[in-house]
Amino acid sequence: MTSTDHHRYLVVGATGEQGGAVARRLLSDGHHVRVLIRAGTDPVRLPAGVEPVIGDLADPTQMASAFAGVTHASVMLPMVYEPTVVASYAEHLARAAAAAGVNRLVFNTGTGVPDVLTGVTAFETRRAAAATLLGSGVPTVVLHPLVYRENLCAPWVAGSTVHEGVLRYPLPADLPVAWLGHDDLAAATVAALTRDGVEGTTVRLGGPDVVTGTELAGQIGAALGRPVEYAELDVDDFERGLAYAVGADAAAGVAATYRWLATAEGARSCARWAVAASSRHVEEALGVQLTPLRTWAGAQPWHRIAQAAA
Template identity: 55%
Template sequence: MRILVIGAGGAQGGAVARRLAAEGYEVRGLSRTGAAPDGVRPFAADLGDAARVREAFDGVTHVSVTLPLVFEAELVEAYVRNVLGAASAARVRRLVLNTGNRLPARATGVAAFDTRRKAAATALGSGVPSVVLSPPLYLENLAAPGVWGPLVERGVLRQPLPGDVPVSWLTHADLAAATLGALTGDGPVGAVLEVGGPPVTGAELAAAAGARYEELEVAAFEAGLAAALGPGAAAGVADTYRWIAAHGRDLYGGDGTAGRPGTRVTSPREWLAARLRTAR
């Protein structure tokens, strides 16, 4: 197996690339800047450059895809078209697409959801043997300075959702385990796997950390996120939180597994306890 990890320079794709390399696989990591974890062969490419994307697939048998935080419909469609065209030409044996968040069952008018819904449908209908991973929110989001600082210093957990909305969580390491299973397992292609643990409300999450919950205004969350991601990506992510607050009470589920038989995900309580022991 020779595995291409698209998005290897990011948090999600980087975790996948590290896990695959640690398992002894030959891994090529594609990112726009050429950044890749240690042990992964870097490959710089813009997903909008079809010829360069085809070069990245040279000799590749399997591919993991995490799309960048871009939500313009035409641009995302071009990215997906270039990736699937290259995968088809290379005759890859399996493609695993990470949608980056749970996807509502219907169109929402929220670009971050709708572009990924279309990407998943396109992959599954492309003829390329594909599996779609649909994760929930990531526990690493709680380590952001605007969240972690108030939690450790004042015992306040701040999130841009009402405290009674249930949300499922996953760690980047658990995403990597799910991707490994989807790439190397003998399960059927054409599946959509919802990975993540049982949902908990913000109030329950705060209680697990010995803290109180405080709803953060989405506009303030977006402003903080813009400093790290840029205004376009921050607006796209913030819109998902607005939708979840209004419509998302049934969006998240999960049975505590990460896509492989016998594999369980890290619970929010476990993750918070480990981080807080180090911080306090």
């Protein structure tokens, strides 16, 4: 496809890292990209070249306007986990997309949704939203990523990794995880938006390498050229730190997912996830090549990130 085709893309969540990666990928492929933003959003947070449209997920009229003329939509919800609020967001999105006659909608749950009920609102609100969008009548693909490599580049992680040789993260050291990169997410999203025969499906996303925390630290250490150890970060400490960046409510929602993954059921679910999200399954479903963890780690400016943390 080229910029002269009749496809018009809407990205919901483009001010975040995940949605921003999708918008940039679509732009680089030559597509027209509209992004939904809240009133007062700083333009510097938007990828260059997008068409911004102001709208609030809570306002069905604004959603209808945002979707007007749109043929394809990539959706990620904000870090809100109150069930009735998220349900209204999903319903407004579903109705607007259906009314606009959207050809394909891809919903990124933003976090892994386990294959069992958990009672964790960050999981269950996304499970419910996915069901709403899949039942909307709009051809929909749901993407379930578990955890992102870019989390390891957060200053509070990279700082201790580089300066102390200790990778601290709130997951058990022996938990097998298929860490996913934002670039691979963007490639998978674009494929899900355009690939024939995938509508109505749910795809679990992960990177091609399934590693424990200890193995992950080894890969990061290889990129740094010196040993790095893994240390499980206390989730309460993680939540307190995250609250400064995203607010107390969002931090509590995210922290609850890490607490669940540390349980026996969470570990079993994560192990099943690693199999379902393997590169073979993802590549078969979407036709994308995933970036090896070692390649990704070697390309990161770890020392510059750590300097920013200091």
